[in-house]
Amino acid sequence: xxxxxxxxxxxxxxxxxxxxxxxxxxxxxxxxxxxxxxxxxxxxxxxxxxxxxxxxxxxxxxxxxxxxxxxxxxxxxxxxxxxxxxxxxxxxxxxxxxxxxxxxxxxxxxxxxxxx
Amino acid sequence: xxxxxxxxxxxxxxxxxxxxxxxxxxxxxxxxxxxxxxxxxxxxxxxxxxxxxxxxxxxxxxxxxxxxxxxxxxxxxxxxxxxxxxxxxxxxxxxxxxxxxxxxxxxxxxxx
Numbered sequence: 566x567x568x569x570x571x572x573x574x575x576x577x578x579x580x581x582x583x584x585x586x587x588x589x590x591x592x593x594x595x596x597x598x599x600x601x602x603x604x605x606x607x608x609x610x611x612x613x614x615x616x617x618x619x620x621x622x623x624x625x626x627x628x629x630x631x632x633x634x635x636x637x638x639x640x641x642x643x644x645x646x647x648x649x650x651x652x653x654x655x656x657x658x659x660x661x662x663x664x665x666x667x668x669x670x671x672x673x674x675x676x677x678x679x680x681x
Numbered sequence: 682x683x684x685x686x687x688x689x690x691x692x693x694x695x696x697x698x699x700x701x702x703x704x705x706x707x708x709x710x711x712x713x714x715x716x717x718x719x720x721x722x723x724x725x726x727x728x729x730x731x732x733x734x735x736x737x738x739x740x741x742x743x744x745x746x747x748x749x750x751x752x753x754x755x756x757x758x759x760x761x762x763x764x765x766x767x768x769x770x771x772x773x774x775x776x777x778x779x780x781x782x783x784x785x786x787x788x789x790x791x792x793x
Contacts, residue, residue, distance in 0.1 A: 607785060608768070608784060610783075611781070611782075656722075658724045658725070660779065669715060669727045669730055670779040672717070672724035672725045673724050674723055674724045677722065
């Protein structure tokens with residue numbers, strides 16, 4: 566069964582609105598979660614590292630005020646795309662690192678965001 | 682600069698026609714190399730982790746190997762259900778565990 570639940574799987578929103586994407590770890594506690602972005606036929610690009618109880622760490626070039634990350638519990642991280650624009654349309658994927666380290670990261674099913 | 686390069690970009694196979702995918706990397710002090718499978722519109726599904734040169738892992742028709750500069754994913758007698766994009770990713774020492782650098786992937790299509 567699924568280890569990581571990501572919701573919604575698809576969302577269409579109007580330009581200028583905000584969209585929240587949830588990533589839940591179902592089987593284990595996770596102090597660290599990661600948010601990736603994937604454009605068609607391209608690789609996954611890490612956007613930020615989400616740390617439970619502290620601020621997220623953003624990769625170079627990723628606007629932290631635009632992509633708000635909240636990791637309020639050991640099983641939930643959220644990514645909010647604020648004031649979305651068509652260029653934000655992409656496939657967003659979260660991954661979860663189990664608290665017992667040195668294992669593989671588990672990925673959510675992804676969220677297809679389309680901004681119109 | 683650390684890089685992960687996968688080849689070929691796309692591969693079309695007949696059912697039963699074995700082949701190999703390549704992942705070459707230029708990272709300092711590899712901590713782990715990961716293979717994932719990704720179906721269209723889905724998140725990556727974990728296949729293997731390799732940690733040191735010479736290591737091999739197998740799962741059904743897939744076998745992953747690792748050298749100091751590259752990894753191969755061998756697909757033996759593939760079936761149509763093996764059609765997917767196969768992603769290679771590396772973990773580098775300077776990054777927190779679980780933070781991966783991905784290659785662009787190899788899209789595999791297996792026809793009956």
